Amino acid sequence: MNIFELPGRIGLAPMAGVTDFPFRRICFEFGAEFAFTEMISAKSVLMNLEINQQYLPRSEEKGKVIIQLFGSDPYEIAEAARMVEDQGLWVDLNAGCPVAKVVKRGAGSGLLRDLEHFRKVVRALRGAVKRCSVKTRLGWDKDEFEKIYSILVEEGVDVIFVHGRTAKQMYSGKAKWRIYNPGIVPLYISGDLYTVEDIKTALEESGATGAIVARGAIGNPWIFSGDRAPEPMERLVIIKRHLDYLHQEYGDYGAVVFRKFVAGYTKGLPHAREFREKVMKLRTVEEVKNEFEAYFRNFSNQATRFLDTGGMYDENIPG
Numbered sequence: 001m002n003i004f005e006l007p008g009r010i011g012l013a014p015m016a017g018v019t020d021f022p023f024r025r026i027c028f029e030f031g032a033e034f035a036f037t038e039m040i041s042a043k044s045v046l047m048n049l050e051i052n053q054q055y056l057p058r059s060e061e062k063g064k065v066i067i068q069l070f071g072s073d074p075y076e077i078a079e080a081a082r083m084v085e086d087q088g089l090w091v092d093l094n095a096g097c098p099v100a101k102v103v104k105r106g107a108g109s110g111l112l113r114d115l116e117h118f119r120k121v122v123r124a125l126r127g128a129v130k131r132c133s134v135k136t137r138l139g140w141d142k143d144e145f146e147k148i149y150s151i152l153v154e155e156g157v158d159v160i161f162v163h164g165r166t167a168k169q170m171y172s173g174k175a176k177w178r179i180y181n182p183g184i185v186p187l188y189i190s191g192d193l194y195t196v197e198d199i200k201t202a203l204e205e206s207g208a209t210g211a212i213v214a215r216g217a218i219g220n221p222w223i224f225s226g227d228r229a230p231e232p233m234e235r236l237v238i239i240k241r242h243l244d245y246l247h248q249e250y251g252d253y254g255a256v257v258f259r260k261f262v263a264g265y266t267k268g269l270p271h272a273r274e275f276r277e278k279v280m281k282l283r284t285v286e287e288v289k290n291e292f293e294a295y296f297r298n299f300s301n302q303a304t305r306f307l308d309t310g311g312m313y314d315e316n317i318p319g
């Protein structure tokens with residue numbers, strides 16, 4: 001195993017369609033110590049597809065972003081990894097994605113169906129790059145993490161990321177935090193980390209080196225700051241900043257990309273359902289900003305009181 005400095009304890013997990021440059025930037029501002037790209041197809045790297053420039057880390061975040069590849073062919077993974085490794089912190093292999101179209105091709109968590117083939121892919125990756133990690137689930141249809149862990153150690157990966165569910169579970173049930181972890185390789189835990197307290201408990205139960213947050217960071221990037229959720233008007237400032245970053249990246253298409261974050265940013269707030277419906281139809285970043293501004297200004301005093309109590313807002317009470 002290569003000994004090297006880890007980028008930190010708490011990072012932003014990879015999420016296809018979510019962890020783009022603008023969102024990574026917001027999470028870094030709140031203290032995420034490292035992040036991942038969205039998963040990138042190894043085949044598409046070999047084909048030199050232009051789109052990958054959008055996914056790969058930018059120069060200003062180079063030392064903090066892990067490049068995640070997916071694929072099932074050892075040669076393709078190795079070659080693609082070699083081509084991109086210098087553009088990020090290191091290359092990670094996706095062995096966890098349970099989405100049918102990825103699994104069908106033997107990639108993502110599909111790799112966990114045949115652990116001998118999985119080993120070959122990991123070996124090829126290991127042989128191609130200076131540093132590498134694997135992000136896995138506990139197993140395909142049962143918890144085989146002990147076996148998977150041994151393969152990863154034997155093949156010499158530097159870091160393991162594990163989402164405490166099997167592939168078959170998809171996102172159902174509760175993620176397991178008490179997992180096999182003999183501490184031979186740095187291991188980061190993932191799954192159901194929605195609060196600072198969750199992160200703390202998951203770290204204690206797993207004995208992991210660190211944790212990566214996925215859904216719990218969507219519309220909630222302050223989870224990385226480790227302290228209180230921001231007041232409504234502070235939250236508005238963050239939302240507007242996120243929208244500015246999206247606009248810089250995508251122009252007005254940023255309004256569409258932002259739709260994934262609206263539920264998170266308005267979670268538990270009054271009349272959120274009606275508001276979300278309205279925002280989902282908007283097509284320019286300026287319109288989304290104005291709508292958020294009006295919404296937050298409308299209930300800010302009341303919402304401050306609500307957030308202070310830490311209770312759930314009753315949507316039936318007029319704001």
Ligand SMILES: Cc1cc2nc3c(=O)[nH]c(=O)nc-3n(C[C@H](O)[C@H](O)[C@H](O)COP(=O)(O)O)c2cc1C
Pocket residue numbers: 013014015016017018038039068094095096097135163190191192193212213214215216
């Ligand atoms: C929308 C979405 C996209 C995801 N995309 C990826 C991906 O590209 N690569 C990957 O390894 N995991 C991906 N994941 C899995 C997450 O990284 C994480 O392991 C999983 O969601 C459990 O963590 P959470 O409960 O904090 O969300 C994705 C999850 C979500 C919700």
